[in-house]
Every structure is written in C-alpha cells, then in structure tokens.
Amino acid sequence: AQSVTQLGSHVSVSEGALVLLRCNYSSSVPPYLFWYVQYPNQGLQLLLKYTSAATLVKGINGFEAEFKKSETSFHLTKPSAHMSDAAEYFCAVSDDAGSNYKLTFGKGTLLTVNP
C-alpha cells in the first residue's frame, strides 16, 4: 500500500522568505505524486504533479517540487512567500502508476505567512 508522510503539520514563514513543505512517500511501484492546496472554504486545487517525466516539476503560483527517488521525497518549495500563499497543502501519491484515480493523501501542512 502507498503512504505519504508530511513532516510538520504547521509551518510558519515570513513574507518574502523561502517556503519548504516536506513530503516523503512509500511506494512499491514508480509513483505519480501530487501537491494540492486548500484555501479556506474552497475545494482542493492541484498545484503540480510528477508523472515520471522531468524530476523538477513547476506548478502554479511560483511553486515547484523535486522528485528524489533515492530519498523517496517530493518536497514543495517557493523562493519567496506571499501572504496569499497561506493555506493548507496536501501531498498525495497515486496507488496506480498507470492512473491517478485513487490518491493517498498526507495529513496536510498548514502554511502561515507572517507580514
């Protein structure tokens, strides 16, 4: 079975600082990996996804993530935090490398951005 571990349920950064949200996964097959963002009272929105192409994946709103197979990690970064980045972020892995229909999510990381 797939699993996802997000280190740190709450991360706080200053506006303009680097954002680093950690995600480690376990998978018996080459995974598909995803980051989703959830703003208050909204649905989850896809930020980016890794599907075995380039290991550095660029997403929306200036976020990117790097797939590191040796570390089984898929950490999310953004060089400079903006107040509007405050939200909850979820890492997810697909249970089937051939399809993304069944995702296993981590518990989420709440990002706070301080002025």
Next chain:
Amino acid sequence: GAGVSQSPRYKVTKRGQDVALRCDPISGHVSLYWYRQALGQGPEFLTYFNYEAQQDKSGLPNDRFSAERPEGSISTLTIQRTEQRDSAMYRCASSLINSGYTFGSGTRLTVV
C-alpha cells in the same frame, strides 16, 4: 457547469437518520470520485465511477455507505443510519479519463 458542485454545503443530522449527499461534476467529465476528510486529516478515498459504472468501492467503510451515478453525471453518496463517527467533510471530484482531479468545495456533515 464551470466547477464541481456539491450540495448541501452543510448538513446536520441526528444519529440514526439517513443522509444523501449530491455531487454535480464538470460537464463532460467521465470520472467521478468521492473522498472523506476527517478533521486534521487528509482526504481518504471512498469510491469512484467511470460514466455510470462504479469501478472501485474499496474505500467505503461499511455497508451503510453507498453511492450511485445512474446516468453518468450527477452522483449521490448515501449514508444510512448515521453515526457520530460519520461526521466529516465529504469531497467529490471529477476528471477526464486519467487526468487531474477538480474537487468541489465539499459537504460538511455533522451527526449529533
């Protein structure tokens, strides 16, 4: 529609009552998924459909939970004889085949 629509947004029900949660996917999206998200947790897979066919219901916790999508569009998740442990955010998503999900805003179910 423009997005995935779920109704109601909030539902409070008494223990033992049945509830029906509705999901209206994006027009043309073949696949529809149901997830449940408890407080402080990530979403957990419940079930999914391609067109009207339920492809996988392995995530449904017990036989009080059922889902249908009779015409391949709107789906209903039904919980019979609700219990307090059923309280959670229920999320629906839709997609084209093998494509990224679009999630709805969810239905917050509270069983009292």
